[in-house]
Amino acid sequence: MDKTFILTAELDPASFDWLDGLRRAHFPPARNLLPAHLTLFHRLSPAQTDRLGDLALPDAPLPMLCDGVRLLGFGVAIEIACPELARLRTALQAAMGGELSRQDSQGWRPHVTIQNKVTAAAARGLYDELRAGFVPRAGAVGGLLVWEYLNGPWRLDRRLPFDG
Secondary structure: OOOOEEEEEEEOHHHHHHHHHHHHHHOOHHHOOOOOOEEEEEEEOHHHHHHHHHOOOOOOOEEEEEEEEEEOOOOEEEEEEOHHHHHHHHHHHHHHOOOOOHHHHOOOOOEEEEEOOOOHHHHHHHHHHHHHOOOOEEEEEEEEEEEEEOOOOEEEEEEEEOOO
């Protein structure tokens, strides 16, 4: 069976710490196998990830904004605005070729999930609480992270920094 990979954006340390703290506080502990992450692609083949090394990546971190709270039905996410990352994702999608999963072929709405697999009422409660006091936070994306999917947890395969 071929390996499966996930591609995420590398968040700046302050943004990661804040989002991961929210995730640890609100994600059901028994289901929280991963740190906070901003997924670009959920399911890539080894051949697709090999093509990542051929692409011209940004030569400096990309500015991002944690700009809202999103209700996921049975969870909550922090919305991320980063136009440059959206353009990069489109270029990556074209360069990688091959079949993309149904999830990866759909429109991309960048977010970091901080709660999932709870009741709709619990999700609504956290959404209302966070939304009431939400203040947008600036941050940056400093690179790409390629993760090997291990049937639940992930293992970092490689880092592709935006440092020229």
